[in-house]
Amino acid sequence: MPEIEHVDVLVVGGGPVGLITAFQLARSLPHPHKVKIIEKHAKSSQDQYGRAITLYPRSSEMLDQLGLADALAQQCFACRATANYDGNGNEVPGRGWAFMENMKDTKWDFALVLRQKYQEEIFRQALKRHGVELDAPYALVAIEVMDHVGPNGYKVLATIEHGTTKVRSIVKCKYLIGADGGRSFVRRAMDIPFDGSTSEDKWVRVDGVIETDLPKPRTYCAIESPTHGNVLWAALDHGATRIGFAFTAERQKAYTEFNEEAAVKEAIASVKPFSLSFKQVDWWTIYVVGQRIARSFFIKDCIFLAGDACHTHSSGAAQGMNTGIHDAVNLCWKLVLVLQGLAKPDLLYTYENERLPNVHRLINYDKAISRLMTMQLPEDWEGDPNADPNEILGTVMAEAATFSSGLGIFYRPDNTLNDRNTPSLASVSPGERAPDVVLQKPATFETTRLQTETPNVARFYIVLFAGDVAKTKSSLATFTSSVGGIDWLFSPKSPIAWVSVFAGPGGPSAYETLGGMPFGRVFYDEDYSAHSRYGVNTYKGAVFVLRPDGWVGTVTQLGSGAGDALAAYFKKFLILDGQAKL
Incomplete structure (x- = not known):
């Protein structure tokens, strides 16, 4: 009889998405909850270079x-500069990756470039500090879902096999998360269709330490090559550089075998008229371009x-990696609250409902961008058939800028998490990212930021923008009366915390500024910029609920109806009846 292990969540896949998923669960689920993560390939700090390299601001x-993020920043190449050259080596401003120079409204206003092997090591060490280690080499070889088991029961029977000894064991889990890549065993085992197509286009990527006469080599750069498409030149961590290019059918005819030597030769040709030589090659690959989406992200009430x-x-x-991080962060806080018995299991369906439309947006952009980078106009192109693909590419990437940076990614208003029935009190609406404004701490007057004070620990934050207290004092009084009788809004056992933001410079005492005890932790908006960024009238104030992942859930007025509005919002998905669990 195989050994049987019981865990709350089994994560399959030890790449960045799997590691970040396991980390969030291990960090937020106290004992006796248990998390297990497996990977079929041995992983270590000696892993191969290559693969994903760039984190955009919202991911950071x-x-x-x-x-x-701090550990990533210690090693990364922080890329704030871009360049674009035409086929003759002339710089053409405003094209290619130019949008990267305008990623504002965040302290992470740059592309964080760090190769995946270094990121994974950081994530593995962080996971280990929370008592969970990546189990490798273990492959998932069978999944059985026991439909008769109810919510939060051990519904999944997973068979895993050691890669060397071939010894099999059984893991019984409440939830299974497949973060096991494009050839996902989990997806195939559950017969989930993977809709889409693969093109005939092939791309090559080469990483290494180089010498060149390119004028701006330590940038995110594009070279409009007449023979290799829109060539990627990306400055990497540890002084390295990535060269990426289209390997056309015409170029392929010159090779009976495509190896490292051939990849380097083509890389050198791709960046002409600039010179390039490799002092060291770290990694190279050739792959086929395509776009596919799984028909379901969550099935059987237990498999993601x-x-x-x-x-x-x-x-x-x-x-790629950025979208996976968005998946992991969106999913994990919801799963934590359900496992803790603080949220209704139906909350888990919002994962697919929120992520799928954004994945479709990405695929649509990617179809256009990948063709344009191969010097082909998009398949649905209705403009000038003789248009310059490089020019159109610049336009498309500029249009996709806020989506690419992640700062403009939003979740549609609904009847659950992103309250569609909110009054017009602010310029930031439910379903949008909560801007990371600068705040001032009381007493010391140190500067801090809203995101620093609202870490993702699977709890909601009620952020009270109190405005100018001299003008909002009566509204604050009625607000206090409105919420005062709702005990679970203040219970230390509830997944809710409070933050108060006063407009104007800080005084010697928050109590005296307010004329009573404030709600939660207090901060000052010294120059009124935080209220301005959120579009809050300092004479009226407003109350925001920030989701654990940093998106706005609902907005309500600072007054007598706030208590009912907050209660109605949270009761849609949290388990609060009788407050027995809180």
Whole structure:
């Protein structure tokens, strides 16, 4: 009889998405909850170079709220500069990756470039500090779902096999998360269709230490090659550089075998008229471009897909790992609250409902961008058939800028998490990212930021923008009366915390400023910029609920109806009846 292990969540896949998923669960689920993560390939700090390299601002923000970004920043190449050259070596401003120079409204206003092997090591060490280690080499070889088991029961029977000894064992889990890549065993075992197509286009990527006469080599750069498409030139961590190019059918005819030597030769040809030589080659690959989406991200009430397991695309816009991180962060706080018995199991269905439309947006952009980078106009192109693909590419990437940076990614208003029935009190609406404004701490007057004070620990934050207290004092009094009788809004056992933001410079005492005890932790908006960024009238104030992942859930007025509005919002998905659990 095989050994049987019981865990709350089994994560399959030890790449960035799987590691970040396991980390969030291990960090937020106290004993006796248990998390297990497996990977079929041995993993170590000696892993191969290559693969994903770039984190955009919103991904960095989310990792910062998880306590992971600082370690990444210690090793990364922080890329704030871009360049674009035409086929003759003349710089053409405003094209290619130019949008990267305008990623504002965040302290992470740059592309964080760090190769995946270094990121994974950071994530593994962080996970280990929470008592969970990556189990490798273990492959998932069978899944059985026991439909008769109810919510939060051990519904999944997973068979895993050691890669060397071939010894099999059984893991019984409440939930299974497939973060096991584009060839996902979890997706295939559950017969989830993977809709989409694969093109005939092939791309090559080469990483290494180089010498060149390119004028701006330590940038995110595009070279409009007449023979190799829109060539990627990306400055990497540790002084390295990535060269990426289209390997056309015409170029392929010159090789009976395509190896490292051939990849380097083509890389040198791709960047002409600039010179290039490799002092060291770290990694290279050739792959086929395509776009696919799993038909379901959540099935049988217990099995999830995340990252490449549920969507694959080209590396043209450098979105693969970023999209997977968005998946992991969206899913995990919801799963934590359900496992803790604080949220209704139906909350888990919002994972697919929120992530799927954004994945479709990415795929649509990627289809256009990947063709344009191969010097082909988009399949649905209705403009000038003789248009310059490089020019159109610049336009498309500029249009996709806020989506690519992640700062403009939103979740549609609904009747659950992103309250569609909110009054017009602010310029930031439910379903949108909560801007990371600068605040001032009381007494010391140190500056801090809202995201620093609202870490992602699977709890909601009620942020009270109190406005100018001299003008809002009566509204604050009625607000206090409105929420005062709702005990679970203040219970230390509830997944809710409070933050108060006063407009104007800080005084000697928050109590005296307010004329009573404030709600939660207090901060000052010294120059009124935080109220302005949120579009809050300082004479009226407003109350925001921030979801654990940093998106706005609802907005309500600062007054007598606030208590009922907050209660109605949370009761849609939290388990609060009788407050027995709180």
